[in-house]
Amino acid sequence: MPAGTTHRPWRDIRLIGFADRAPLAQAWRWLDAAGSVPGHETVPAENATGRVLAETVAAPKDLPPADLAAADGYAVRAADTEDASAYNPLPFALSDAASAARAHLISAGTALPSGCDAILDFGTVSRIDADRAEVLEPVARGEGVAARGSLIRAGTVALAAGRRLRPQDLALLAALGIARVAVLRRPLVGLAIAGSKTGGVDQLGPMLRALTTRDGGVPAGPGRMTFKAAVAEAGAADVILIAGRSGTGEDDIAGLALAEAGGTRALHGIALRPGGSSGLGQLGAVPVILLPGDPLACLAAYDMLAGRLIRRIAGLSTDLPYRIGALPLSRKIVSSTGFTDIVPVAVSGDEAAPIGSVETGHLAASCRAAGFVMVPETLEGYAAGDIVRVHLYD
Amino acid sequence: MPAGTTHRPWRDIRLIGFADRAPLAQAWRWLDAAGSVPGHETVPAENATGRVLAETVAAPKDLPPADLAAADGYAVRAADTEDASAYNPLPFALSDAASAARAHLISAGTALPSGCDAILDFGTVSRIDADRAEVLEPVARGEGVAARGSLIRAGTVALAAGRRLRPQDLALLAALGIARVAVLRRPLVGLAIAGSKTGGVDQLGPMLRALTTRDGGVPAGPGRMTFKAAVAEAGAADVILIAGRSGTGEDDIAGLALAEAGGTRALHGIALRPGGSSGLGQLGAVPVILLPGDPLACLAAYDMLAGRLIRRIAGLSTDLPYRIGALPLSRKIVSSTGFTDIVPVAVSGDEAAPIGSVETGHLAASCRAAGFVMVPETLEGYAAGDIVRVHLYD
Numbered sequence: 001m002p003a004g005t006t007h008r009p010w011r012d013i014r015l016i017g018f019a020d021r022a023p024l025a026q027a028w029r030w031l032d033a034a035g036s037v038p039g040h041e042t043v044p045a046e047n048a049t050g051r052v053l054a055e056t057v058a059a060p061k062d063l064p065p066a067d068l069a070a071a072d073g074y075a076v077r078a079a080d081t082e083d084a085s086a087y088n089p090l091p092f093a094l095s096d097a098a099s100a101a102r103a104h105l106i107s108a109g110t111a112l113p114s115g116c117d118a119i120l121d122f123g124t125v126s127r128i129d130a131d132r133a134e135v136l137e138p139v140a141r142g143e144g145v146a147a148r149g150s151l152i153r154a155g156t157v158a159l160a161a162g163r164r165l166r167p168q169d170l171a172l173l174a175a176l177g178i179a180r181v182a183v184l185r186r187p188l189v190g191l192a193i194a195g196s197k198t199g200g201v202d203q204l205g206p207m208l209r210a211l212t213t214r215d216g217g218v219p220a221g222p223g224r225m226t227f228k229a230a231v232a233e234a235g236a237a238d239v240i241l242i243a244g245r246s247g248t249g250e251d252d253i254a255g256l257a258l259a260e261a262g263g264t265r266a267l268h269g270i271a272l273r274p275g276g277s278s279g280l281g282q283l284g285a286v287p288v289i290l291l292p293g294d295p296l297a298c299l300a301a302y303d304m305l306a307g308r309l310i311r312r313i314a315g316l317s318t319d320l321p322y323r324i325g326a327l328p329l330s331r332k333i334v335s336s337t338g339f340t341d342i343v344p345v346a347v348s349g350d351e352a353a354p355i356g357s358v359e360t361g362h363l364a365a366s367c368r369a370a371g372f373v374m375v376p377e378t379l380e381g382y383a384a385g386d387i388v389r390v391h392l393y394d
Numbered sequence: 395m396p397a398g399t400t401h402r403p404w405r406d407i408r409l410i411g412f413a414d415r416a417p418l419a420q421a422w423r424w425l426d427a428a429g430s431v432p433g434h435e436t437v438p439a440e441n442a443t444g445r446v447l448a449e450t451v452a453a454p455k456d457l458p459p460a461d462l463a464a465a466d467g468y469a470v471r472a473a474d475t476e477d478a479s480a481y482n483p484l485p486f487a488l489s490d491a492a493s494a495a496r497a498h499l500i501s502a503g504t505a506l507p508s509g510c511d512a513i514l515d516f517g518t519v520s521r522i523d524a525d526r527a528e529v530l531e532p533v534a535r536g537e538g539v540a541a542r543g544s545l546i547r548a549g550t551v552a553l554a555a556g557r558r559l560r561p562q563d564l565a566l567l568a569a570l571g572i573a574r575v576a577v578l579r580r581p582l583v584g585l586a587i588a589g590s591k592t593g594g595v596d597q598l599g600p601m602l603r604a605l606t607t608r609d610g611g612v613p614a615g616p617g618r619m620t621f622k623a624a625v626a627e628a629g630a631a632d633v634i635l636i637a638g639r640s641g642t643g644e645d646d647i648a649g650l651a652l653a654e655a656g657g658t659r660a661l662h663g664i665a666l667r668p669g670g671s672s673g674l675g676q677l678g679a680v681p682v683i684l685l686p687g688d689p690l691a692c693l694a695a696y697d698m699l700a701g702r703l704i705r706r707i708a709g710l711s712t713d714l715p716y717r718i719g720a721l722p723l724s725r726k727i728v729s730s731t732g733f734t735d736i737v738p739v740a741v742s743g744d745e746a747a748p749i750g751s752v753e754t755g756h757l758a759a760s761c762r763a764a765g766f767v768m769v770p771e772t773l774e775g776y777a778a779g780d781i782v783r784v785h786l787y788d
Contacts, residue, residue, distance in 0.1 A: 046600035049607075063758060072642040107645050109687060122642060151758040159761060166787050167604035171689040172761050174597040203568040206440035210561035213443075248466045248516065251501050293503065295565040323717055364457060364545040367553060367566050393560050 021271040023377060024304060024340045030266050030280050031309045034287040038185045038238045038313060045173040048165050051183035052216070052315035056161045059176055062149035067112045070146040074103040074125050074133070075116035078141040089126065089134035103133055112145060119144025152176075162315060184315040189217040190237030194244035194254045194293070203295050204243040208302060212241075214321065215307045216314030238313060240286055241306055244293030247277040254290045255279055263288055271377060273339045275301035296366050300342040322371065322391035327352040329388055333373060335381040344369035345390055352390050369393070412642065412663030415670060417771060418698060418734045424660050424674050425703045428681040432579045432632045432707060439567040442559050445577035446610070446709035450555045453570055456543035461506045464540040468497040468519050468527070469510035472535040483520065483528035497527055506539060513538025546570075556709060578709040583611040584631030588639040588648045588687070597689050598637040602696060606635075608715065609701045610708030632707060634680055635700055638687030641671040648684045649673055657682055665771060667733045669695035690760050694736040716765065716785035721746040723782055727767060729775040738763035739784055746784050763787070 040054040069075060076092065080101035084090040092103035103125065104113045121144070124137040152158060158176060159169055165181075173181065189212045193205050209219040220237060245254040246268075255268055258281055268279035268290065274297035279290035287309060291301045303320060312318050330351040335341040345352040347370035354373070356365045366372075371392040375381060382388055434448040463469060470486065474495035478484040486497035497519065498507045515538070518531040546552060552570060553563055559575075567575065583606045587599050603613040614631060639648040640662075649662055652675055662673035662684065668691035673684035681703060685695045702712050724745040729735040739746040741764035748767070749759045760766075765786040769775060776782055 046603075049604035072646070108641055158758070164788065166761075167601045167608065168689065168693050168760050170600035170604060171597040171693070172758060174600060175689065203565040206564035206568060207561045209440075210443035210564060214561065247502060252466070295562065295569065299562050299565070364552070364566060366562050367560075394558065 021269040021276060021339075022267045023271050027267065027270050027272075027278075027280060027305055028308065031287075031305060032312065032318065034280075034282070035187075035239060035309055035313050036285070037315065038187050040182050041185045042180050042182050045178055045181045046170055048173075048181055048183060049167055049170060050216075051165050051181075051186075053159055053161050053163045053165065054182040054184050056157055057159045057173070057176075057178060057181065059152045059154050059156055059158045060178070061154050061176065063151040063175060064146050064148055066148050067117075068146045068148075069106045069108050069110055069112060069119050069144060071119050071121060071144040072108050073106060073119040073121040073144060075106040075112050075119055076101065076103050076135070076139065077115055078118040078139050078143070081118075081120070081135050081138040084135040084138050086136050089136055092125075092133050092135050093131065094127070094133050095131045100132070103135065117141045117145065164316065186216055186218045187238035187310055187313045188236060189219050189310060190240040191219055192240065192242045194242050194246075194257070204291075204293070204298055207295065207299065208241060208243060208291075211299075211302050211307060212310060215310045216316050217310045237286060239306070239310055240283060240288045241291055241302075242288065243291040243298055246279060246290040246292050252277075255281075258283065258288055258290070270301075270305070271339045272300065272304055273341045275304060275342070276339070278305055280305070299366060304340070304342070320391055322393065325371070325390045325392050326387050327390050329353065329382055329384050329386050332384045333375060333381045333388075335375040335379060337380055338377055340377050341375040343373045343375060344371075345373055345388075346370055347390065347392075352388060412670070415663040415665040415733075416661040417665050421661065421664050421666075421672075421674060421699060422702065425681075425699060426706065426712065428674070428676070429581075429633060429703055429707050430679070431709065432581050434576050435579045436574050436576050439572055439575045440564055442567075442575055442577060443561055443564060444610075445559050445575075445580075447553055447555050447557045447559065448576040448578050450551055451553045451567070451570075451572060451575065453546045453548055453550055453552045454572070455548050455570065457545040457569060458540050458542055460542050461511075462540045462542075463500045463502050463504055463506060463513050463538060465513050465515060465538040466502050467500060467513040467515040467538060469500040469506050469513055470495065470497050470529070470533065471509055472512040472533050472537070475512075475514070475529050475532040478529040478532050480530050483530055486519075486527050486529050487525065488521070488527050489525045494526070497529065511535045511539065558710065580610055580612045581632035581704055581707045582630060583613050583704060584634040585613055586634065586636045588636050588651070598685075598687070598692050601689065601693065602635060602637060602685075605693075605696050605701060606704060609704045610710050611704045631680055633700070633704055634677060634682045635685055635696075636682065637685040637692055640673060640684040640686050646671075649675075652677065652682060652684070664695075664699070665733045666694065666698060667735050669698060669736070670733070672699055674699070693760060698734070698736070714785055716787065719765070719784045719786050720781050721784050723747065723776055723778050723780050726778045727769060727775045727782075729769040729773060731774055732771055734771055735769040737767045737769060738765075739767055739782075740764055741784065741786075746782060 091100040093100040094103060104116060118139040118141055120135060120139050126134045126136060128134060158172060191205060191208050193202055212219040242254050245252045261283060263281050263283040265279060265281040270276055270278050275292055277292045278301040281288045289306045291298045308318050328351055330353045333343050333354045344355045344366045346355050346368060355369050371390045373388045373390055485494045487494040488497055498510060512533045512535055514529060514533050520528045520530060522528060552566060585599060585602055587596050606613040636648050639646045655677060657675050657677040659673060659675040664670055664672050669686055671686045672695040675682045683700045685692045697714060706712050721741060722745055724747045727737050727748045738749045738760045740749050740762060749763050765784045767782045767784055
């Protein structure tokens with residue numbers, strides 16, 4: 001249980017409303033202390049893109065493992081070419097049959113023959129026959145050569161703990177002969193859909209599964225299910241999300257159901273629009289997040305609350321996973337102090353414009369939006385022409 | 395076959411070198427005309443995040459499907475509340491047992507009872523008993539109500555063709571009752587690893603599979619294999635990548651192997667560093683891209699050439715899939731005109747610094763890099779202090 005929170009039972013806020021709502025910063029403090037990183041596992045390196053290294057990987061050997069040609073051409077001893085020029089072509093032997101300084105045809109990436117220390121490229125060598133060539137330019141020692149250990153030395157850090165593996169890291173691991181890596185286990189996110197009120201179709205499950213996966217979690221849970229079944233199945237979960245029935249209506253039973261299951265609450269009601277009926281609590285040591293049933297409010301609350309926690313315990317940044325564009329507003333955004341407002345905006349011609357208002361927002365507006373603007377609690381909005389930070393969906 | 399290219403057989407450039415290298419812009423013109431979008435398929439909407447819509451989805455019904463409460467509270471006829479105030483509380487009936495204007499306890503998202511046109515929130519209603527309440531404030535008609543069709547009208551565009559589906563789009567599709575959607579088929583990318591020279595481990599396959607997946611393709615091919623086997627297996631591919639053996643060494647057989655298989659070339663040798671030994675061609679109607687065997691050169695050539703083609707035929711943007719940061723250079727970047735240079739840079743304290751040089755670059759440097767700077771053919775580099783566009787890996 002994070003410090004600074006209390007073990008109160010869930011207060012029934014149904015038919016009453018939220019007396020006070022916690023500022024988003026308070027919710028973040030709770031979230032940043034809740035839950036725990038779910039341990040390590042070892043996986044094949046070749047499938048590990050996107051996974052987060054649990055331990056630093058040291059190079060078990062030098063790269064290159066020997067002095068290699070870095071380019072196609074002829075390997076020579078640089079000193080033998082010192083006097084070469086177009087006016088003074090120097091004879092070189094291409095095979096042991098000829099008697100002269102030796103030039104070895106070589107391909108990039110292969111080991112330098114003994115005694116060689118430079119690569120001549122094809123343009124500076126004139127081939128006479130299979131056994132003989134003339135060299136037209138001098139080459140400096142080390143030219144065209146990748147020296148043993150010049151790229152990475154055995155025992156030094158190849159990839160540091162905490163790194164999210166990129167496609168090219170897989171090639172480096174293969175080059176180092178590392179077949180398996182220790183990575184953070186992906187947090188298991190138990191999803192319980194407490195029910196939307198607008199029909200039999202589960203709108204929230206597919207969205208929450210996709211969001212959870214995006215943020216490095218593994219969604220578990222059959223979508224629409226009873227809260228009891230979700231709790232039973234979520235026994236092994238690292239985070240539990242309960243979507244729907246978080247509000248103040250008489251059928252908003254999410255908070256009470258958590259209390260009946262033995263859960264505790266930290267806060268319920270957050271100064272966030274949409275998404276204000278969200279709640280934070282715990283079931284044993286497992287953080288539980290109550291998300292609103294309205295799809296747009298659920299999206300906002302997932303992004304602002306649940307995603308932050310899931311990303312952190314997945315070993316990723318707590319920052320929102322959206323590209324940010326700084327764009328001028330073509331129309332003002334009206335907000336009110338005391339709430340963090342998440343305002344969908346359309347972008348056209350390098351300008352952003354709010355779509356609808358926070359109060360009448362809906363998923364359909366979000367789907368028309370290129371992204372959203374966060375209006376902090378301290379502001380009443382933004383004027384037309386203000387440069388705002390737009391979190392871009394694509 | 396794209397216009398403006400020729401059907402020449404592959405010229406053997408081994409032991410000779412690239413006489414002339416095509417500017418990157420020429421390669422892009424070829425790539426932007428090559429290949430074709432691989433058709434459509436229908437998939438369950440709930441698993442379709444990241445897929446690209448092949449057809450515009452029109453709303454089959456209004457959203458909301460009826461006038462709904464947008465908030466928890468009491469549904470009333472607004473006109474009945476006109477004279478209400480704290481000094482003049484008006485009596486309302488909560489059940490049919492009481493005789494007065496009727497107020498209906500209602501939860502957000504449920505249908506308005508007949509005759510009601512506004513929602514009073516809990517704070518403006520004083521409950522007397524199970525049957526009776528007093529209303530303390532008037533409410534305007536439409537307040538707290540989401541009118542039928544106010545969010546989206548039946549027959550209008552919900553999601554346009556070409557859209558890459560976001561998590562929230564899945565919720566909208568579910569709300570509209572759309573269970574399956576037509577999406578672009580992901581391009582099948584045949585991978586043939588013609589072989590790296592630095593040992594038995596396939597360094598390129600895992601990287602190329604991860605890159606292909608990132609760019610919306612489906613990698614096919616067992617990694618290291620002979621070119622003949624790759625061609626045989628890649629019969630159904632939309633793009634073929636041949637990695638390794640693309641250069642001028644005597645063992646660089648990728649180009650000739652393609653010619654023997656009946657392929658044609660468009661260009662071989664591109665003014666790109668690293669990655670200059672890349673080539674573009676076709677086998678039947680299928681575009682074939684030769685990528686260098688050095689892992690860093692392969693990465694650069696994948697990003698600059700192959701990824702562009704794969705993203706386009708996957709229905710995505712041809713832009714590089716990296717976030718861009720504008721950062722000042724703490725040290726100069728030395729380049730030379732006539733080549734597009736891909737320079738790995740480290741970022742610290744909001745400054746970028748080149749890592750190594752283009753000539754001595756290696757995957758290990760790329761793995762230490764936060765991203766890369768593209769130096770165009772026309773420039774000799776950038777001075778310290780110049781603001782450059784850094785393509786960021788994370």
